[in-house]
Amino acid sequence: MKASILRSVRSAVSRSSSSNRLLTRTFATESVPERKVAVLGAAGGIGQPLALLMKLNPLVSKLALYDIAGTPGVAADVGHVNTRSEVTGYVGEEQLGKALEGSDVVIIPAGVPRKPGMTRDDLFNINAGIVKSLCTAIAKYCPNALVNMISNPVNSTVPIAAEVFKKANTYDEKKLFGVTTLDVVRAKTFYAGKANVPVAEVNVPVIGGHAGITILPLFSQATPKANLTDDTIVALTKRTQDGGTEVVEAKAGKGSATLSMAYAGALFADACLKGLNGVPDVVECSFVQSTVTELPFFASKVKLGKNGVESVLDLGPLSDFEKEGLEKLKPELKASIEKGIQFANAN
Numbered sequence: 001m002k003a004s005i006l007r008s009v010r011s012a013v014s015r016s017s018s019s020n021r022l023l024t025r026t027f028a029t030e031s032v033p034e035r036k037v038a039v040l041g042a043a044g045g046i047g048q049p050l051a052l053l054m055k056l057n058p059l060v061s062k063l064a065l066y067d068i069a070g071t072p073g074v075a076a077d078v079g080h081v082n083t084r085s086e087v088t089g090y091v092g093e094e095q096l097g098k099a100l101e102g103s104d105v106v107i108i109p110a111g112v113p114r115k116p117g118m119t120r121d122d123l124f125n126i127n128a129g130i131v132k133s134l135c136t137a138i139a140k141y142c143p144n145a146l147v148n149m150i151s152n153p154v155n156s157t158v159p160i161a162a163e164v165f166k167k168a169n170t171y172d173e174k175k176l177f178g179v180t181t182l183d184v185v186r187a188k189t190f191y192a193g194k195a196n197v198p199v200a201e202v203n204v205p206v207i208g209g210h211a212g213i214t215i216l217p218l219f220s221q222a223t224p225k226a227n228l229t230d231d232t233i234v235a236l237t238k239r240t241q242d243g244g245t246e247v248v249e250a251k252a253g254k255g256s257a258t259l260s261m262a263y264a265g266a267l268f269a270d271a272c273l274k275g276l277n278g279v280p281d282v283v284e285c286s287f288v289q290s291t292v293t294e295l296p297f298f299a300s301k302v303k304l305g306k307n308g309v310e311s312v313l314d315l316g317p318l319s320d321f322e323k324e325g326l327e328k329l330k331p332e333l334k335a336s337i338e339k340g341i342q343f344a345n346a347n
C-alpha cells in the first residue's frame with residue numbers, strides 16, 4: 001500500500017470515532033477497497049490475537065470471527081478497538097455461511113494444537129475432518145476467496161482443501177495457501193541473532209513444507225550476508241525446523257505457538273490483501289500448488305497479485321547442504337500430501 005494511502009487511512013481511522021459515515025466517505029474517495037476477512041477458529045489461541053491484529057489492519061473493512069463457541073465475546077471485545085473494520089462474531093455451524101459470505105480472504109486456524117511428544121501429523125485425525133468441513137462451506141459461500149490455511153498438519157490440510165474445492169468445481173490453485181510465514185519469521189529471528197545484523201533488515205526464504213525436516217530455510221540466500229560457519233548453518237537450520245517443538249515443549253502441555261503464529265498469520269494475510277489491492281512486488285513464502293519440484297505442493301517464494309498467486313518463483317541457487325536437505329525432505333512431504341488427498345477422496 002502506498003505511503004500516501006496509508007497516511008490517509010490512518011487519519012481516516014483517527015477521525016472515525018466521531019463519524020462512521022465520514023469514514024466510509026473518506027475511504028470511497030481515497031479508493032481503499034472494501035475487504036472482508038473471515039477467521040475460522042477465531043476464539044482459539046491463535047484466533048484471538050489474530051483477530052486483534054486483523055482489526056488493526058487498515059486494509060480490512062469487515063472482520064468476521066467464526067468458531068464453534070466463544071466468538072460473541074471475542075467479537076464484542078475486539079470490536080471496541082477504534083479502527084476501520086466492522087467486527088461480527090458468528091458461532092456454530094448454522095452461522096458459518098453468513099460468516100463466509102462476501103469474504104475476500106479466509107484464514108483458518110481451526111483445530112487442535114500439539115502437546116509435547118506429538119508430531120504435527122498426530123493432529124491429522126481430528127484436524128483433517130475440521131478442515132474438510134470448513135472448506136466445503138468455503139466452496140459454497142465464498143468460492144472466490146483466498147484461503148490461508150494455518151491448521152496442522154499444513155502439509156496435508158492444504159491438499160485436503162484442494163481436493164474439496166476440486167470436487168465442488170471451485171478449485172483455483174492461485175487462491176489456496178498453506179501459511180508457512182512462521183518458519184520465515186523464526187529463520188529471520190534466529191539468523192539475526194547469530195549473524196549479529198538488525199533483524200528488521202533480514203530476509204531468509206524457507207522452502208519445502210511445514211513440519212520437521214520438510215522445513216528448509218535457505219540461509220545461503222539470507223541477507224544481509226554474514227560469514228557463518230557450516231556448523232552454525234546446520235544449527236540454525238535445525239532450530240528453524242524444530243521451532244514449533246521448542247514452543248510446544250516450553251508451553252508444557254498448554255498448546256503450541258499462538259502469539260508468534262498470530263503475528264505471522266497477520267503478516268501473510270496483509271500480503272494477500274495488498275496483492276488483491278494491486279500493490280506491486282508483494283512476495284512471501286507459502287505452501288502452494290507448485291511445479292518447482294516434482295511434488296504437487298511445495299513452499300517457496302510466491303508473488304501475490306489481484307487473483308492470488310501471480311507466480312511461483314524459482315528456488316534460486318542452493319548450497320550443497322540445502323540440496324541434500326531438499327532431497328531428504330521429499331519422501332516425507334510426498335507422503336503427507338498423498339495422505340491428505342486420500343483422506344479427502346475416501347471420506
Ligand SMILES: NC(=O)C1=CN([C@@H]2O[C@H](COP(=O)(O)OP(=O)(O)OC[C@H]3O[C@@H](n4cnc5c(N)ncnc54)[C@H](O)[C@@H]3O)[C@@H](O)[C@H]2O)C=CC1
Nearest residue numbers: 041043044045046067109110111112113150151152182261
Ligand atoms: N501453520 C503454522 O505455522 C501453525 C499452525 N498451528 C496450528 O493451528 C491450529 C490452531 O492452534 P491453536 O489456535 O493454538 O488451537 P486452539 O485449540 O487454541 O484453538 C483452535 C480453535 O479452533 C476451534 N475449532 C475447532 N473445531 C472447529 C470448527 N469445526 N470450526 C471452527 N472452529 C473450530 C476451537 O473451538 C478453538 O477455538 C492447530 O492445528 C495448530 O497446530 C499452530 C501454530 C503454527
Ligand SMILES: O=C([O-])CC(=O)C(=O)O
Nearest residue numbers: 114182243244245256257
Ligand atoms: O509446532 C506446532 O505444532 C505448531 C506449528 O506448526 C509451529 O509452531 O510451527
